[in-house]
Amino acid sequence: MIDKLQGWYAWPFFSVLPRVHKGLATAWWALIVVRGALPAVLTVAVAALLSAVQRQDSLVPPLAAVSVVFLLMQLLAPVHAQTGASLGDWLSSWLHDKLAEATTKPSGLAHLESRELTDRLTMARDFDLGISGPPMSISIGLISGGLVEAMTGLSQASVLFAFAWWAPPLVAGAWLATHWLLRESGGWDRGAQEVLDAQRRAEYTYRLAVDAPAAKELRIFGLGRWTVGRFAAERRRMIELRWQATRLRQRPLLRVVLVVVTANAVVFWAIAREAASGALDIGQVAMFALAAVGASGIAFGGINWALPPTAESVTAVLGLSEAMEETGRLVSGNRSAEGGPAAYVRLKELGFSYPGSTKPVFDGLDVTIEAGTSLAVVGVNGAGKTTLAKLLCRLYDPTSGAIEVDGVDLRDLDLESWRSRVTAVFQDFVRYQLPLRDNVSLHDTSDDVIRAALADAGAKDLAELDTVLSRGYDDGTDLSGGQWQRVAVARALCAVRLGAGLVILDEPTAQLDVRGEAEIFERILEATRGVTTVLISHRFSTVRHADRICVLEEGRVVELGTHAELMAARGRYRHLYDLQASRFAESPVSGDDCTDLEVVE
Ligand SMILES: Nc1ncnc2c1ncn2[C@@H]1O[C@H](COP(=O)(O)OP(=O)(O)OP(=O)(O)O)[C@@H](O)[C@H]1O
Numbered sequence: 001m002i003d004k005l006q007g008w009y010a011w012p013f014f015s016v017l018p019r020v021h022k023g024l025a026t027a028w029w030a031l032i033v034v035r036g037a038l039p040a041v042l043t044v045a046v047a048a049l050l051s052a053v054q055r056q057d058s059l060v061p062p063l064a065a066v067s068v069v070f071l072l073m074q075l076l077a078p079v080h081a082q083t084g085a086s087l088g089d090w091l092s093s094w095l096h097d098k099l100a101e102a103t104t105k106p107s108g109l110a111h112l113e114s115r116e117l118t119d120r121l122t123m124a125r126d127f128d129l130g131i132s133g134p135p136m137s138i139s140i141g142l143i144s145g146g147l148v149e150a151m152t153g154l155s156q157a158s159v160l161f162a163f164a165w166w167a168p169p170l171v172a173g174a175w176l177a178t179h180w181l182l183r184e185s186g187g188w189d190r191g192a193q194e195v196l197d198a199q200r201r202a203e204y205t206y207r208l209a210v211d212a213p214a215a216k217e218l219r220i221f222g223l224g225r226w227t228v229g230r231f232a233a234e235r236r237r238m239i240e241l242r243w244q245a246t247r248l249r250q251r252p253l254l255r256v257v258l259v260v261v262t263a264n265a266v267v268f269w270a271i272a273r274e275a276a277s278g279a280l281d282i283g284q285v286a287m288f289a290l291a292a293v294g295a296s297g298i299a300f301g302g303i304n305w306a307l308p309p310t311a312e313s314v315t316a317v318l319g320l321s322e323a324m325e326e327t328g329r330l331v332s333g334n335r336s337a338e339g340g341p342a343a344y345v346r347l348k349e350l351g352f353s354y355p356g357s358t359k360p361v362f363d364g365l366d367v368t369i370e371a372g373t374s375l376a377v378v379g380v381n382g383a384g385k386t387t388l389a390k391l392l393c394r395l396y397d398p399t400s401g402a403i404e405v406d407g408v409d410l411r412d413l414d415l416e417s418w419r420s421r422v423t424a425v426f427q428d429f430v431r432y433q434l435p436l437r438d439n440v441s442l443h444d445t446s447d448d449v450i451r452a453a454l455a456d457a458g459a460k461d462l463a464e465l466d467t468v469l470s471r472g473y474d475d476g477t478d479l480s481g482g483q484w485q486r487v488a489v490a491r492a493l494c495a496v497r498l499g500a501g502l503v504i505l506d507e508p509t510a511q512l513d514v515r516g517e518a519e520i521f522e523r524i525l526e527a528t529r530g531v532t533t534v535l536i537s538h539r540f541s542t543v544r545h546a547d548r549i550c551v552l553e554e555g556r557v558v559e560l561g562t563h564a565e566l567m568a569a570r571g572r573y574r575h576l577y578d579l580q581a582s583r584f585a586e587s588p589v590s591g592d593d594c595t596d597l598e599v600v601e
Helices: 002-007 011-020 022-055 060-104 115-124 136-162 167-181 193-210 212-220 224-246 250-276 282-298 302-328 385-392 415-419 436-440 447-456 481-497 514-527 563-569 572-586
Strands: 344-352 362-370 374-378 400-405 422-425 502-506 532-536 548-553 556-561
Touching: 002 011, 011 022, 011 060, 011 302, 022 060, 022 136, 022 282, 060 115, 060 136, 060 302, 115 193, 115 302, 136 167, 136 282, 136 302, 167 250, 167 282, 193 212, 193 224, 212 224, 250 282, 344 385, 362 385, 362 400, 362 532, 362 556, 374 385, 385 502, 385 532, 422 481, 436 447, 436 481, 447 481, 447 514, 481 502, 481 514, 548 563, 548 572, 556 563, 556 572, 563 572
Parallel strands: 374 532, 374 548, 422 502, 502 532
Antiparallel strands: 344 362, 344 400, 548 556
């Protein structure tokens, strides 16, 4: 029985409520029971009143009972609504915590880039987005309504025990059968791919419409109407899907009518017979008739519509925590990375494919980076440069081969210890809505170090350290793309000042103008002198200053050497370099150190 209950789809929802807020959950359940019982008490009180009228007894006690019960029914409804809304808010916030934990806890990235898990995340987030259902504080109200109705039905049915032992199971059973007979009409499969796709597209177009980053393009390309139209179409699709799933089916409906009418006819006929024989007085007839009618609350209704989407959200969040932990988990080694890399970092016969993809990004990539030197990585779009950065940070593990740091496999190093040795500027670096100081270092770093790092990145006069880098705050400010990039570079250079041993720079100057780029690159070189550096860049003017350069192609290193060596070799690097230089020569600005074109083969 307990196993069966735990297997019930709504079990996770009900079982988390006391964990979310014990007091509110207890009050919520208590109110369901009390509010569910009151209509039966009212039925009995009304019957007593009628009997008292017939017998010409004092009407005061039954009238008082009717009034008290009626008053309680009126009072408890808003109290219950408030309790439910509050419990819903607590549940929402608990689920948010769980989701934030599920997405951030795994040390790898695979859980955030897997299609299956992002679909499940879309479904799980619906309690918050309210795209396919109301928010939790409202849903809980609908669920309480359904539960109170069902409790009312049960308590009314139990009044019929006073009439005949067989009446309550007959009437309650008939109404309960409606759940089973109409089960297909009750829920819609929110996990169905069609629903998830519509939900994802609806959310995406909604974000396009309301978030600032897309605002420029929506206007320039005249996409406003298209976005709103598409959002409306996806929402309509979801409403249609829900309507199709919840429409009452004709044949089961006929069976329901037959079962319910038969059961009620038997009970009402029996009541009528007893009344005609004089065995029941008017009060009893009214009580049993009202009870039989009130038992209908058990029927298929509110609860079957309100409960599934809410319960599924909870199940999805709980299931997601486990699945994300499993998919994104990287097993940490236990060797310290302190002081590394002291001799070299070697990418040894490295093979890698993204989870779910059969196409290898790397296939036998082999290169050694001497500690304290810089290696530039070049290659056409999609050659795997950013993927290499992710592997070096150990955000993924290689599918074959290994990354070795001073002869130790990265997987044998303590993950936290390794991450504390690495710093990076990613192409999609984060613009934290925090003071400038915290954008450079969120650790307890002295202002002197922060100022020095900002100076290294050519960003010393951007703003006060306490100025929040967002217009959404009083005295906040925003920065241009290039200024933000300098802040991201300062973040990495600050980590270098604090002792990081490996610096990964993925297009660190992509948003800077040519002069800014040349200037900042000098500074980066100066600040990272003697630190192992991997520099990814499309700009050959930047790349040429690295100690060595490797060209990636088809998942392997096809050329490796200094700028001069590779130019002399007249191979792939020379070809790409000349391609940029010739395109640059056609542009109005020129200068040997300012080649500024992206290589697109
Ligand atoms: N999360 C992912 N899941 C599956 N495939 C991916 C993922 N990220 C990248 N890829 C694929 O891996 C390959 C290498 O991508 P990567 O971003 O490393 O290239 P890149 O050399 O940095 O490109 P660019 O110069 O355009 O920045 C590409 O074919 C890309 O489509």
